[in-house]
Amino acid sequence: MREEKLRTVRTDVQVLLQEAQELFNEAAAATGQKAADLRAKGEEILDRAFIKAQGIQSYVVQTGKEIAATTDDYVQSNPWRAIAISTGVGLLLGLCVSRSCER
Numbered sequence: 853m854r855e856e857k858l859r860t861v862r863t864d865v866q867v868l869l870q871e872a873q874e875l876f877n878e879a880a881a882a883t884g885q886k887a888a889d890l891r892a893k894g895e896e897i898l899d900r901a902f903i904k905a906q907g908i909q910s911y912v913v914q915t916g917k918e919i920a921a922t923t924d925d926y927v928q929s930n931p932w933r934a935i936a937i938s939t940g941v942g943l944l945l946g947l948c949v950s951r952s953c954e955r
Contacts, residue, residue, distance in 0.1 A: 857911065861907070861908045864904050865901055865904055865905065868897055868898075868901040868904065869901065871897050872894055872897045872898060872901070875890055875893055875897065876894060879891060879894065
């Protein structure tokens with residue numbers, strides 16, 4: 853579900869940016885009233901992109917809060933298991949870093 857939502861938003865933003873790029877290319881050649889119309893349309897496209905970005909930002913913040921709460925609940929209910937897992941991960945990362953520094 854999350855990947856699908858992120859993929860949809862990424863596609864929407866890419867489409868909006870392509871529209872804006874085409875509009876700005878057209879506006880570079882235009883003058884007078886047509887340039888003003890194109891500028892207004894460009895501002896509308898950028899506003900839509902900004903709204904999409906705000907939507908994904910709030911979604912990511914909410915998801916992060918849910919993940920943090922779930923992790924906190926797990927650590928509170930299984931403190932020794934959490935310590936063992938974090939020690940194992942730290943050991944593996946330490947081994948990887950030390951081997952990459954030897955090369």
